[in-house]
Amino acid sequence: MKRIEHSTQIPRFKPLLDLPMRSVSTPLGTALAVFFILLFLVQPLHAAVDNDPLEKVNRVTYQFNKQLDRFIVKPLAVTYDRFTPASAKTGVHNFFSNLDDVRVTFNDLMQLKFARAATDFGRFAVNSTIGLGGLIEVADPAFDWQKNQQDFGKTLAMWGVEPGPYVVLPLFGSRTMRGVFAMGVDSFADPLVDVNHVQSRNSLMAVKTTDYRVGVVSFDELVVGDEYSFMRDIYFQLREYSLSEAYVEVAFEEF
Secondary structure (H helix, E strand, O other): OOOOOOOOOOOOOOOOOOOOHHHOOHHHHHHHHHHHHHHHHHOOOOOOOOOOOOHHHHHHHHHHHHHHHHHHHHHHHHHHHHHOOHHHHHHHHHHHHHHHHHHHHHHHHHOOOHHHHHHHHHHHHHHHHOOOOOOOOOHHHHHOOOOOOOOHHHHHHHOOOOOOOEEEEOOOEEEEHHHHHHHHHHHOOOHHHHOOOHHHHHHHHHHHHHHHHHHHHHHHHHOOOOHHHHHHHHHHHHHHHHHHHHHHHHHHHHO
């Protein structure tokens, strides 16, 4: 049977500051590491997907992230969007999207999707060379190699690892316990963490975060009712959609 491709694009609700753990300063990185360990000790990994036993703590963390976004992240994103030429913003977005294809390819291989891995690596190779370091999207219009979304959380889900309880992490936002572990693994497949110059690396991370935030500014108006519950439900719905899409693709490949 011919493989079915999904091209539906939906907004991805990532954390406010999508920074790999190794790019964070030592004190903050240590604090987050302790936070992760404590969370793993509190609840088993096999808790139900809609379980939120840490809601009281999560709400406090959510408010912290919200204020950080309100006073720092969103104002920077709005200013960047207003005064940066459209062509420059497109180039910046393409650049980070291209680097992301390294992580995508890694997870394709972990999911035994070798044909998809070849395509995604091809995207990276073409866009990195002909596309001038990823600034120009060449692979999609020239070869119909569309952007794919993968992460280690999807990989773990495919291999049967349960999501565990919901948790809101400082700076990183919504996750499940499975996602906490996956986030650390994915960071090793992010080329940005290999930038040795700390100031340059953190500057790139800041631009990447700003680029993402610009893309979801319009969705702020969609939040209704209790913000925490709304964002938690949206996270699970989008994650479930994303995972079901992956399962359908695997099923057709095996058939």
